[in-house]
Each structure stands twice: as C-alpha cells, then as structure tokens.
C-alpha cells in the first residue's frame with residue numbers, strides 16, 4: 001500500500017525537516033509541529049475540501065439533518081494532519097485480519113459455544129437474550145447459512161507501557177466510518193500535496209484507504225453468490241441517521257462499480273413491507289433481497305417495539321445473505337471476546353499453532369466478573385480497568401469512579417447482574433499533540449489514537465471467495481477522554497503515515 005521509501009519518514013536516519021517530530025519510542029506516534037500561520041491556512045483548505053468532497057455528517061443542530069440527504073450538512077470531525085504510525089503495527093494488524101476472519105466464521109458455526117458462553121448474560125441482559133432467542137430458533141430450524149459475508153473491524157490501541165499492539169474489540173456488526181475513513185485519507189494527501197515543501201512530507205506516505213472499494217466488492221460478491229439478477233441489497237438503517245453519508249459512499253460505489261441496487265429501510269418498514277416467499281426469499285417493498293447489510297440493529301435503541309424484533313426474525317429466517325447473520329452478531333459480543341481469551345479457547349476454533357499465538361499475542365487482559373479477585377483489584381485500582389456491557393455503538397463503557405461504584409453495588413447486591421459485564425485491562429496509548437477540527441474550529445490537544453483494520457470474508461459452502469483486510473480506520477481523541485467513537489461525538493477521523 002505504501003512505497004517502501006515512505007517507511008523511513010519520521011525516523012532519525014532520514015534528513016527529516018525539523019517540523020517532522022519523529023523517532024523516540026517505537027510506539028511513539030507523532031504529528032507535525034506546524035507554524036500557526038500555516039495551521040490557519042491548512043484548516044481553511046481542509047474545511048473547503050471536506051465540503052466539496054463529501055467528508056460530511058448531518059448537523060445535529062439541524063432538525064432534518066438525519067432524515068433527508070443534502071439537508072443540514074456539517075464537515076465530519078477530522079484530524080488536520082495524519083498520524084505517524086509504526087509500520088510494525090500496521091503489518092501486524094494486516095497479518096491478523098484473515099486470522100480474525102477465520103476465527104469469527106468458525107465461532108459463528110459453534111452454536112453450543114455461543115449459547116453456553118452467553119447463558120449467564122442472557123439471564124440479566126434482555127437485549128442479548130432476544131438475540132440469543134433468534135439464534136436458538138435458527139438452530140431448531142436447522143437453518144444453515146451456506147453463503148456467509150462478514151464485514152468486521154478489529155480495533156487496536158498501542159499499549160504505551162509495553163509497546164504492544166492490543167485489541168480493544170472485534171466489531172462484527174455495522175462497522176462504520178468505512179466511507180469517511182477514505183475521505184480523510186484523501187484530505188490529508190491533498191493538504192500535503194499542496195504544502196509538500198513546508199510540511200516536509202511526501203503525500204504518498206499517507207497510507208491509501210481501500211475501504212469503500214473493498215466493502216462494495218464484498219457486498220457485490222455476496223449479491224453474485226445469491227445469483228438473482230432482480231435482487232437488491234437491503235441496507236437496514238436507523239430512522240434518524242446523521243451518519244448517512246458514510247453509508248452512501250458504500251452503496252453508491254455498489255451501484256456505480258457493480259450495478260447493484262440498494263434499498264434503505266428501517267426495521268419497522270421491513271416488518272411492515274417485508275414477507276417471505278415459500279422458497280424463503282425475503283421480499284421487501286416488492287423486491288427480492290439478496291443481501292441484508294445491517295447499519296442498524298446493534299443496539300437496544302433499534303428495537304423500540306416488537307415490530308423491530310419481528311423484522312430481525314423475518315430477515316434471519318430468509319434466504320438472504322445476512323451481514324451479519326445472528327451468529328456473526330453474537331460472536332462480536334464482549335462476553336465472547338472475553339471467553340476467547342481464556343486458556344485453550346482458541347484451540348477449539350483455530351488449527352494452526354502459529355496463528356493461535358499471533359491472535360493470542362494481541363489480547364489485552366479480559367475477565368468475567370465471576371473472578372472475585374479481579375473485581376477486588378478493579379475496585380482498588382479502577383483506573384486500570386474498563387467495565388463493558390454487551391453493547392455497541394460507543395458511549396457504553398464504564399471507567400474510573402463510576403467503575404468502582406458499579407462493581408461495589410453489583411457485588412453487594414450479590415445479584416447475578418455481574419454476568420452482564422466483562423472487565424478489560426485499560427490500555428494507555430502514547431499521547432501526542434494533534435490538531436483536531438470539529439464544527440469549523442481547530443483545537444490543539446494531547447490525543448491518543450485507536451487503529452482499526454476492516455476485514456472482509458465471503459464464503460459459499462467450502463469456497464472462500466474473499467478473505468482479506470479491507471481498509472482501515474484511524475480515530476484520534478483527546479487523551480483526557482475515556483470514551484471514544486466518532487458517531488458518539490468524541491473522536492476525530494484520521495489517517496496514517498508509516499514510520
């Protein structure tokens with residue numbers, strides 16, 4: 001992806017202009033120090049570029065910005081300049097992508113493992129319970145998903161204390177920012193191209209992002225496997241979606257590159273307009289559905305009534321290729337992540353010893369709350385842990401004093417509520433001063449980054465058609481913040497150049 005000559009940018013060996021502050025610890029991730037006058041110029045150019053190239057989101061201050069495209073747009077939050085990122089971590093994450101693709105697929109086929117691992121959680125977490133109910137219905141129906149499409153993202157942080165790349169989580173549903181991530185990469189390339197001399201950076205050093213093209217390719221590949229010309233790709237969306245432009249990058253590419261039609265429907269609309277033909281074909285609004293691409297359905301908020309649950313069940317019972325299937329969705333829960341980190345757990349799913357070691361090497365500390373000694377450690381040193389419910393979408397994790405109080409009350413209740421959570425080692429990535437632009441204003445903050453590699457996996461029976469990394473997402477947030485997430489309103493989109 002990156003010409004070799006770039007790999008040395010930012011290290012002491014090259015005649016690097018004084019503005020590129022690099023070198024230092026292996027895990028050092030640095031941004032340029034830029035003269036203030038130049039910052040203002042770059043910010044103005046970046047805001048114009050974003051507006052002209054669709055690096056945009058709906059503005060939450062505009063009443064209809066989540067309803068109709070083209071109404072109430074605001075530039076997406078972005079880092080003004082790319083983050084230098086050690087090539088050794090990029091290579092490691094790329095190497096892990098197919099291993100996690102394989103792991104997710106294997107675990108998704110082990111219905112007993114999913115049901116048993118989540119059995120305690122099911123008792124105290126009604127959202128997970130509803131997902132598991134649909135899953136067990138599929139098992140009773142002996143429903144086989146012969147064609148399986150996984151569009152995942154494995155998120156990592158560099159642990160500053162050990163320089164290790166540690167997995168934060170493996171997302172298996174609605175992995176987003178795949179569209180906008182490509183935009184911010186092009187933005188950075190453009191800015192550097194216009195100011196190459198002053199910035200002392202080569203635009204080619206910004207790692208290209210293939211996320212849009214590869215997500216479209218994978219969805220089109222699944223549509224081909226369904227093998228019905230008149231069928232469409234159904235995108236499940238929330239009624240209010242200010243992140244729609246991120247989604248449209250994928251669906252427009254699908255139409256323009258592959259001629260595949262997509263329709264956007266809420267779960268409620270699917271329940272109202274959807275039906276199953278005798279042969280199992282899902283028909284929505286009169287159109288046969290080849291692929292269901294979930295960009296909603298990952299949070300209880302997406303199921304405000306029984307209608308949405310009926311829609312989820314209808315989709316799952318159909319012959320449509322689900323992205324993700326209910327099983328893939330369950331594989332992405334934090335409880336499964338914690339279970340897979342246990343001794344000998346990976347051996348149940350992966351064969352190759354070397355692969356198992358590579359996967360295990362990126363696991364952070366993960367514990368269930370049945371482990372009372374860990375719970376006591378977390379009560380004593382809450383800042384070293386993160387308490388995680390089985391929730392996606394950002395803004396759900398519990399930190400610091402809130403973590404301690406939650407654990408104390410859960411422990412005192414003696415209730416089995418504990419099974420709704422897992423504890424994870426808190427990772428402290430190296431921080432560096434970054435220029436962060438939101439709502440037209442640039443601030444300079446000490447910030448940390450979370451690096452995600454998207455994964456695409458398409459399989460038809462025994463034929464693996466796609467098994468690859470499919471782009472990346474770099475998110476940067478003020479190091480003073482606990483929670484991350486761009487949609488959640490904390491993080492900024494970023495790109496990387498390798499050092």
Ligand SMILES: N[C@H](CCC(=O)N[C@@H](CS)C(=O)NCCC(=O)O)C(=O)O
Pocket residue numbers: 153171173174175176177241243244246247294295296298392393394475484485486487488491
């Ligand atoms: N509105 C929904 C947003 C879906 C969503 O929040 N996805 C989570 C994983 S579940 C995610 O990938 N977050 C990365 C981008 C961020 O930091 O916000 C969509 O567009 O599909």
Ligand SMILES: [Mg+2]
Pocket residue numbers: 169171392393394
């Ligand atoms: Mg997540």
